[in-house]
Amino acid sequence: MLSFLNNLRYLGLAIGLLLLGLVPAGTAAESLFPIVSNGPVAARYNIVVLAEGYTAAQQTRFLTDATNVVNTLFAREPWQEYEAGFNAFALSVVSAQSGSDHPAYSLSKDTYFNSTYDNADRIITIPSGPSGQGKVDALLSTHLPEWDLAILLVNDLVPGGSDGSARTAIASVSGIADILPHEIGHVAAGLGDEYTTPNPGFPDVEEPNTTRQTTRDKIKWKAWIADTTPLPTPATTDYQDRIGLFEGAHYHETGWYRPKLNCTMQSQYTPEFCEVCREALVLALYERVRPILAATPAETELAVTNADPLYFSVITLEPATHPLSIQWLLNGSPIEGAVAPQFSLNPATLPSGQHAVSALVADPTAFVRNDPAGLLHQTNTWLLNMDLPVKPELTLSQVQYLPNNSFAFSIAGTAPQAAIESSIDLRHWTELGILPLVNGEARYTNANSPNTQPTFFRARAIP
Ligand SMILES: [Zn+2]
Numbered sequence: 310m311l312s313f314l315n316n317l318r319y320l321g322l323a324i325g326l327l328l329l330g331l332v333p334a335g336t337a338a339e340s341l342f343p344i345v346s347n348g349p350v351a352a353r354y355n356i357v358v359l360a361e362g363y364t365a366a367q368q369t370r371f372l373t374d375a376t377n378v379v380n381t382l383f384a385r386e387p388w389q390e391y392e393a394g395f396n397a398f399a400l401s402v403v404s405a406q407s408g409s410d411h412p413a414y415s416l417s418k419d420t421y422f423n424s425t426y427d428n429a430d431r432i433i434t435i436p437s438g439p440s441g442q443g444k445v446d447a448l449l450s451t452h453l454p455e456w457d458l459a460i461l462l463v464n465d466l467v468p469g470g471s472d473g474s475a476r477t478a479i480a481s482v483s484g485i486a487d488i489l490p491h492e493i494g495h496v497a498a499g500l501g502d503e504y505t506t507p508n509p510g511f512p513d514v515e516e517p518n519t520t521r522q523t524t525r526d527k528i529k530w531k532a533w534i535a536d537t538t539p540l541p542t543p544a545t546t547d548y549q550d551r552i553g554l555f556e557g558a559h560y561h562e563t564g565w566y567r568p569k570l571n572c573t574m575q576s577q578y579t580p581e582f583c584e585v586c587r588e589a590l591v592l593a594l595y596e597r598v599r600p601i602l603a604a605t606p607a608e609t610e611l612a613v614t615n616a617d618p619l620y621f622s623v624i625t626l627e628p629a630t631h632p633l634s635i636q637w638l639l640n641g642s643p644i645e646g647a648v649a650p651q652f653s654l655n656p657a658t659l660p661s662g663q664h665a666v667s668a669l670v671a672d673p674t675a676f677v678r679n680d681p682a683g684l685l686h687q688t689n690t691w692l693l694n695m696d697l698p699v700k701p702e703l704t705l706s707q708v709q710y711l712p713n714n715s716f717a718f719s720i721a722g723t724a725p726q727a728a729i730e731s732s733i734d735l736r737h738w739t740e741l742g743i744l745p746l747v748n749g750e751a752r753y754t755n756a757n758s759p760n761t762q763p764t765f766f767r768a769r770a771i772p
Pocket of ligand 1: 518569
């Protein structure tokens with residue numbers, strides 16, 4: 310499955326390279342190439358990988374490296390399960406020189422975003438102003454204003470990276486598999502570091518996956534903690550698969566706790582996020598991508614003027630291994646068995662007035678147990694203003710008896726014309742003629758007939 314997807318991505322890449330050869334050299338320097346396309350950018354979480362320290366001659370390799378970035382992410386949970394919610398792009402940008410600055414070795418390179426390692430040759434940053442992050446923001450607002458996450462891919466073989474700004478993760482090409490997922494955890498979901506290495510001056514503010522709280526009922530990830538798990542939780546292999554309260558997190562050996570013994574946010578070399586971090590990443594996706602991707606009709610208020618059936622449908626996000634649940638409601642009440650993406654309604658079954666048809670879509674994923682904002686639910690409601698034509702009603706007057714067995718009666722009503730019918734048994738009716746109503750009235754007089762059977766008459770409205 311994965312290799313098939315990979316092939317598809319390389320196909321996209323090949324097309325991208327072809328385009329690169331067709332556009333003028335001056336603009337080819339900054340070009341956006343789709344790597345994974347799952348839907349319109351307005352309705353997906355859009356990741357853009359930007360080239361830093363790649364020369365003009367290295368742009369082809371950048372596209373390969375960017376594809377590797379995307380493949381690495383989508384091979385890992387929760388991105389694997391939710392890949393359908395993402396688009397991914399590569400933004401090729403040309404640097405004058407290859408690599409990045411290494412002040413520890415007095416090495417300086419002329420690169421587009423002016424990236425540099427720190428003195429420990431481990432953390433890579435770019436200037437926060439116009440010569441660094443400002444260039445990221447400007448490029449993206451030009452090429453993809455709908456961007457959600459930027460990944461600055463630094464063409465350097467020394468492993469390094471950082472969580473950059475609020476929406477930009479930075480990693481060297483040698484840190485794609487380990488450093489980058491950890492940094493994206495910071496940037497995409499506001500996750501904290503679960504390790505204990507001191508970080509003097511860093512604010513003691515709790516993140517979704519770090520806490521000082523030790524009272525079971527008040528721990529933010531209590532939904533994940535089994536009653537049998539001791540708190541704090543011993544840091545032994547007996548508990549390595551459990552969610553608990555493990556001491557040591559947020560740059561502190563004591564007094565701060567993390568949810569699991571091992572997690573990508575505890576060590577970048579742990580290939581899996583813990584359940585609490587994974588949950589935060591799914592919620593971050595749903596802040597941007599809604600469970601209902603499209604709904605038909607597009608209008609949410611409908612005037613119903615005839616009795617033709619009404620058709621409604623929703624297109625939902627499709628995680629890799631589980632469907633979203635759908636329930637249709639009429640005036641807020643669930644309709645039994647109406648759980649398919651399509652729903653139809655016969656307006657003739659509804660009394661006049663306003664009615665509401667709703668589709669309630671929810672993601673029942675096991676990845677999320679805490680959703681206080683209700684991000685995994687969405688309701689699309691259509692208001693139906695019933696304006697069905699009123700059925701013409703006719704009334705008959707008292708019979709007036711005339712000489713020679715004749716009689717007459719009047720018909721009054723709103724119909725343009727009336728069919729006069731007679732019956733001797735009230736079951737079988739015979740049409741006698743059609744009369745136009747003038748000013749809402751018509752008068753019927755029977756033919757002179759010697760019929761002695763009791764006869765019934767009625768007038769049927771004709772549009
Ligand atoms: Zn974690």
